[in-house]
Amino acid sequence: MEDIxxxxxxxxxxxxxxxxxxxxxxxxxxxxxSTRMKNAGHIAGKTVFTFGLASIVFWAVGYGFIFGDNSNFxxxxxxxxxxxxxxxxxxxxxxxxxxxxxxxxGISLTIAFGGFAExxxxxxxxxxxxxxxVVVYPVVAHWIWGGGWLAEHGKQDFAGSTVVHLTGAMxxxxxxxxxKPRIGKFNKNGTSNNxxxxxxxxxxxxxxxxxxxxxxxxxxxxxxxxxGFFGFVxxxxxxxxxAGAVAAxxxxxxxxxxxxxxxxxxxxxxxxxxxxxSCAFVETWAAVLIGFVAGILVFYSVKxxxxxxxxxxxxxxxxxxxxxVWGTLSTGLFATPELATVGKPGLFYGGGFSQLGxxxxxxxxxxxxxxxxxxxxxxxxxxxxxxxxxSEEEEIIGLDVSExxxxxxxxxxxxxxxxxxIAN
Amino acid sequence: MPYxxxxxxxxxxxxxxxxxxxxxxxxxxxxxxxxxxxxxxxHISEFGPVPCRYTWFVMGSAGRFEQAIISDQDHxxxxxERNEKTNRYFITFxxxxxxxxxxxxxxxxxxxxxxxxxxxxxxxIEWEEQLSKWLTEESFESIRFLLIFYDARVLIGEExxxxxxxxxxxxxxxxxxxxxxxxxxxxQHVKKAVGFFHQFLTEPHGAHAGSIELKQSGFxxxxxxxxxxxxxxxLEATSTLARLKALxxxxxxxxxxxxxxxEFEKLxxxxxxYHKKNTENYDDIHYLNIKELSKDEKxxxxxxxxxxxxxxxxxxxxxxxxxxx
Numbered sequence: 033m034e035d036i037x038x039x040x041x042x043x044x045x046x047x048x049x050x051x052x053x054x055x056x057x058x059x060x061x062x063x064x065x066s067t068r069m070k071n072a073g074h075i076a077g078k079t080v081f082t083f084g085l086a087s088i089v090f091w092a093v094g095y096g097f098i099f100g101d102n103s104n105f106x107x108x109x110x111x112x113x114x115x116x117x118x119x120x121x122x123x124x125x126x127x128x129x130x131x132x133x134x135x136x137x138g139i140s141l142t143i144a145f146g147g148f149a150e151x152x153x154x155x156x157x158x159x160x161x162x163x164x165x166v167v168v169y170p171v172v173a174h175w176i177w178g179g180g181w182l183a184e185h186g187k188q189d190f191a192g193s194t195v196v197h198l199t200g201a202m203x204x205x206x207x208x209x210x211x212k213p214r215i216g217k218f219n220k221n222g223t224s225n226n227x228x229x230x231x232x233x234x235x236x237x238x239x240x241x242x243x244x245x246x247x248x249x250x251x252x253x254x255x256x257x258x259x260g261f262f263g264f265v266x267x268x269x270x271x272x273x274x275a276g277a278v279a280a281x282x283x284x285x286x287x288x289x290x291x292x293x294x295x296x297x298x299x300x301x302x303x304x305x306x307x308x309x310s311c312a313f314v315e316t317w318a319a320v321l322i323g324f325v326a327g328i329l330v331f332y333s334v335k336x337x338x339x340x341x342x343x344x345x346x347x348x349x350x351x352x353x354x355x356x357v358w359g360t361l362s363t364g365l366f367a368t369p370e371l372a373t374v375g376k377p378g379l380f381y382g383g384g385f386s387q388l389g390x391x392x393x394x395x396x397x398x399x400x401x402x403x404x405x406x407x408x409x410x411x412x413x414x415x416x417x418x419x420x421x422x423s424e425e426e427e428i429i430g431l432d433v434s435e436x437x438x439x440x441x442x443x444x445x446x447x448x449x450x451x452x453x454i455a456n
Numbered sequence: 457m458p459y460x461x462x463x464x465x466x467x468x469x470x471x472x473x474x475x476x477x478x479x480x481x482x483x484x485x486x487x488x489x490x491x492x493x494x495x496x497x498x499h500i501s502e503f504g505p506v507p508c509r510y511t512w513f514v515m516g517s518a519g520r521f522e523q524a525i526i527s528d529q530d531h532x533x534x535x536x537e538r539n540e541k542t543n544r545y546f547i548t549f550x551x552x553x554x555x556x557x558x559x560x561x562x563x564x565x566x567x568x569x570x571x572x573x574x575x576x577x578x579x580x581i582e583w584e585e586q587l588s589k590w591l592t593e594e595s596f597e598s599i600r601f602l603l604i605f606y607d608a609r610v611l612i613g614e615e616x617x618x619x620x621x622x623x624x625x626x627x628x629x630x631x632x633x634x635x636x637x638x639x640x641x642x643x644q645h646v647k648k649a650v651g652f653f654h655q656f657l658t659e660p661h662g663a664h665a666g667s668i669e670l671k672q673s674g675f676x677x678x679x680x681x682x683x684x685x686x687x688x689x690x691l692e693a694t695s696t697l698a699r700l701k702a703l704x705x706x707x708x709x710x711x712x713x714x715x716x717x718x719e720f721e722k723l724x725x726x727x728x729x730y731h732k733k734n735t736e737n738y739d740d741i742h743y744l745n746i747k748e749l750s751k752d753e754k755x756x757x758x759x760x761x762x763x764x765x766x767x768x769x770x771x772x773x774x775x776x777x778x779x780x781x
Contacts, residue, residue, distance in 0.1 A: 223665035286652040288660070 041124035041256045045132045048252020051245045052135035056083050058241030059142045063149060064440075065234025066294070066346045070430025071150050072230065073440025078154065082145060082161040083138045089165040090134045097170035098133070098178040106171050108178055123256055132252055136196050139249075140169050143200025144406070146348030147207035148420075151214050151427055154435040156413060156420040163409045164203055171405075172199045172398045186375030187394040188367060188387070190265075191253035193309030193359035194398050201353030202402035204344070210410050211421050213343030215428065224338050227345070232293055239297045243273055246304050250311045261312070268311040269304065272323030276303020279327025287331070294347075298334065299327035301351045306359030310366060312373075318366035325362075326355045353399075360395040364388030457494050459559040462487070466560055474525070474732060477724040481521045485611065487560065488514065492612055495556040499549045507542045510535035511613035512553075515569060519607035520679065521695040522724060524741045525731050529554065529562040530569040532576035532608065534583055534617040542579065550577045569604055580617050587621055591628045591635070599642045606683060609694045619692070626690040636688055640775045643680040646768065649673035649761050656746050656758070667743040668761075670727060674744075677764030678720045681771035685709070688775065696720055712770055719763050726757065 060079045064072045086094075093112055100108025119126045141164055145157060173195050175182040189195055218224050229235055250269045251262040280299020284292040303323030310322060333350035342349065364387045367378040375390060377383035414420050421427075426434030439445045466487055473483035492512060500506065516530035517523045531553070533546050550571030558564055571577045578586060587605070590598040606625065610618050629635055649668040651657045658666050668674070679696050686699040689706065693699045700717040703709040730744055746754060 219663065219665075223663070224661055226661035287655070289648040289651045289657040 037256070037258070038124060042128040044257045044262070045124050045128035045252060045255060048248040049128070049131040049135045051248020051252065052132070052139060053083075055135075055139055055242050055245035055249065056080070056142060058238045058245055059139075060238070061234045061241060062238030063146065063346050065231040065236075065238055066229035067150050068227070068430070069230040069441050069444060070432055071440070072432065073438060074154075074431035074435055075149065076440065077436065078145070078157050079142060082141060082157055085158065085161045086138045086141045086165045087134055089162055090137045091130075094137055094165050094170050095130055095133060097166075098173045100178075103174065103179065105181065107174050129255070132255075136192060136249075137165060137169055137173070140192075140196045140200040141165060143197060143348055143352045144168075144203035144207065146200075146346045146352075147204025147344065148211065149345040150431065151211055151421050152207070153417070153420060153422050154431075155417060159413055159417070160203075160207075160410065163413075164406065167409065168203060168402055168405050169195075169199055172402060175398065176394065182390075182394045182397070185390050185394070186387070187390055188313055188363040188372070188375045189309045189360060189394070190312040190363075190374075191250045191308045193305060193356045194395055197305045197308065197352040198356035198360070198395065198399055199402040201348055201351075201356060202399050203406035204348040205342075205353065206403055206407035206410055207420075208342050208344055208349070210407070210414055213341065214345065215424060217343045218341055222341075224341070229294075235294070235297055239300055243300060243304065246273070246308075250308055254312070265311045268314065268316060268319035269307055271316055271319040272303040272307030272311070272326070273300050274303070275320045275323030276300050276306070276327035276330075279303075279324040280331055283328045283331045295331055295334075298330045298347050298351050302326035302330035302355035305352055305355040306362060308356075309359040310363040313363045313367040313371045314378075315366070315368060315371075318362075322359065322362045322366065326358055329354050329358055357395050357399070361388065361391050364391035457490070457497075459491070459494060459556050462490050462494060462556075463560045465490075474728065477522060477721075477728055480525070480728065481518075481523055484518065484523045484527070485521075488518070488557065488562075489611055491556045491560055492553065495549070495552045499552050503545060503548065507545055508536040509614055510546070511610050511615070511617045512571070513608040513610045513618055515604050515607050515609075516565075519609040519694050521609065521698075522679075524727055526741050527562065528565050529557045530565050530567075530604065531557075531571050532569070532605075533571045533578075534614075534621070535579050538579035538581050543574075546577050547572065547574060575601070580620070583617075583621055584624060587624050591625065596642065599639060603639065603643070603680075603683065606687060607694050622692070625687070629687055630690070633688075636684060636775045639684055639687070640772065643676075643684065644768065644772070646677050646764070647672040650758050654758065656754070658746060659743075664740075664743045664745075666747055667745040669742055670723075670744040671742040674723050674757075674761060674764065677768050678716070678723065681767050682716070682720075684771055684775060713767075715763070716767060719760050722756065723760055726753075726760075 056079055060076045063079070064075045067075060091114055095114050096109065096111040097107040100110035100112070102109045114130055116127045116130075122129070141161060144160070144164055148157060174180045176187050176189050176195050177183065214227060216225060217227060246269055247266045251266045254262040254265060277296050277300035280295045280302070281291045284290065284295040303326045306322050306326035307319055311319065314322065330347070330350045333354035334347055337344050337349055344350070363375075363378060365378045365380055367375065367383070367387060368381050369377040369383075372378075372383075372387075376387040379385060379388050410420065422431065422434055432439045433445075469483070473479050496506070511534045512531065513519070513534070514531045517527055518530060533550060535542055535546055550573070554564060554570045554572045564570065569576055575586075587602070590602040590605075602625070606622070608618055608622075647669055649657050656668055658668055682696045682699050682703070685703055686693065689703065691699055691702050693702050697717055697720060700713060700720065703713055704717070726744065727741075730748060731741055744757075746757070749757060
């Protein structure tokens with residue numbers, strides 16, 4: 033029987049890893065659809081190569097930093113260049129667990145790169161992929177999931193609203209500040225322009241791929257299949273995503289007078305990000321409420337960053353940052369005594385403010401760490417690499433050509449080039 | 457008189473004619489007629505005398521006698537004789553007219569509604585054929601053209617031609633009252649400017665961020681719905697205010713529309729007052745930055761916009777026959 037459970041758990045973890053890796057496809061569609069044609073190939077391609085790079089870094093040091101023994105305040109210090117060994121007493125294949133964790137590290141990095149979109153040099157992606165995967169992500173993950181000091185406080189973050197989403201979003205925030213807005217995003221009089229994405233269908237497909245992938249992300253985070261608890265986690269996940277989409281539609285209709293599609297898509301994603309921390313700790317009605325609030329929050333967050341003149345092309349700061357914070361805090365409000373296997377029940381379940389306090393501390397310290405370290409690293413890169421950003425000319429012709437010498441949509445551009453040549 | 461001289465005359469006199477929309481539009485008429493005379497003079501000197509009787513009319517906001525300070529050109533020609541030579545004569549004259557108007561400050565029409573376009577420059581017989589086609593053809597473009605033409609107002613020449621053409625429209629509508637429903641369905645899309653919380657729905661992005669689009673959200677509901685009622689009642693008037701006056705003289709409308717003219721006058725007033733100080737180009741004229749309004753003005757503007765919706769609902773029920781008239 034134990035053997036069967038071991039196998040089933042391992043299958044479940046690998047399935048989870050597959051679904052989470054498939055989310056990279058969701059991000060490709062989401063990010064490419066939300067940006068312009070001239071950068072589409074670049075966005076798709078860089079996502080694949082940075083995930084490859086992150087995989088190797090995770091194998092070499094990331095995994096050991098997060099889960100290794102002999103840990104100090106920041107990181108663990110064993111299991112580097114992980115050999116695939118089975119750890120003693122684990123109820124599932126350690127290699128499967130490794131794969132699952134690797135997929136998460138990859139997602140956090142891709143979120144961070146949302147803040148780079150349409151203007152960063154390819155070399156900046158390359159260098160930061162390594163630095164983020166070595167220095168930023170493993171520390172937060174170690175603190176919360178690897179038995180670090182926040183784990184000891186009973187910080188609740190079931191599948192990573194903080195660890196994966198907020199960490200990525202804070203790096204994206206540092207990047208947008210250092211990269212500055214895209215050409216043409218803001219006017220001299222302080223108003224902003226809408227730089228429309230080139231394919232709303234891609235963006236929506238991206239959201240659906242992410243939505244489905246999220247069942248691996250959250251459901252897989254049970255690690256084991258005992259009692260079929262992952263089914264409950266999946267249920268909460270889906271409810272929050274649905275509520276987020278509905279809330280976003282309602283708020284955009286009430287405030288803008290029209291049901292804005294990018295807002296609806298952001299709402300679904302914000303619901304997913306928010307429920308990620310709390311999906312295993314709260315009842316279904318709370319999942320609906322958490323998603324609903326996230327859908328409204330993301331709408332105002334987008335407006336807020338726009339007003340601050342922070343150019344966030346794919347709304348990473350709002351979807352993964354603001355909703356990540358809310359999701360992390362939400363367990364401090366709604367975690368039930370029965371479900372709170374980590375930490376204590378929330379404020380509305382007789383737990384008082386203690387869990388909410390732990391959540392607030394955890395989310396602020398993690399956000400601060402991710403932001404400050406990312407900022408310092410990117411700032412240093414900016415100095416050493418003589419800028420993170422492509423030249424004005426390159427930005428205007430598009431990164432497909434400037435960084436890769438090829439178009440994502442060759443027919444759409446080469447025909448024009450020919451015409452210009454003939455005209456000249 | 458060369459166009460440059462007309463332009464100079466316009467620039468000198470410009471500020472004396474901005475006290476009211478009526479005064480401004482009188483001046484517009486005078487100016488457009490001056491351009492016409494100059495264009496005709498030039499054309500005759502090059503291509504010889506006018507071969508037959510004709511009429512020159514304006515459409516759009518000029519046709520409705522409610523042009524803003526800056527306004528693009530919309531105009532057409534009807535002439536008596538149908539033959540190749542007159543066609544050519546009037547098309548080249550139309551081009552001269554469009555160029556002249558452009559030079560004195562009326563930008564070319566994006567939709568090409570100008571006498572230089574064969575669609576808007578035809579002999580009376582061809583016009584009759586074209587109108588019949590517009591009335592019967594099931595296309596969005598035909599409906600759009602028909603609605604544009606319906607605001608035609610003669611500036612120069614034979615009034616009778618234009619009257620005759622509009623009579624065709626009136627006769628058709630009398631025989632086919634359901635046609636009005638099609639017109640209705642093609643004019644009901646309005647850009648909302650007041651939201652659920654009674655807040656202004658301003659442009660969130662771009663050069664006009666913080667403004668409402670006065671043309672689409674403010675003027676269109678009044679202009680379009682009053683035009684539909686005018687068509688239903690075969691009115692001759694082309695200005696929105698004159699149409700409203702005529703409608704209000706009919707007992708069936710009096711009760712429901714008596715408030716309307718006042719709201720529309722306010723709308724004209726706001727546009728004029730606001731744009732006196734803020735207009736840099738033709739695009740600006742369509743927008744109103746609500747930050748420039750006082751608290752009371754904001755309240756009044758919301759009222760005007762919401763009443764536009766009310767008028768729209770009323771017109772719908774009249775045209776669809778759910779209200780007896």
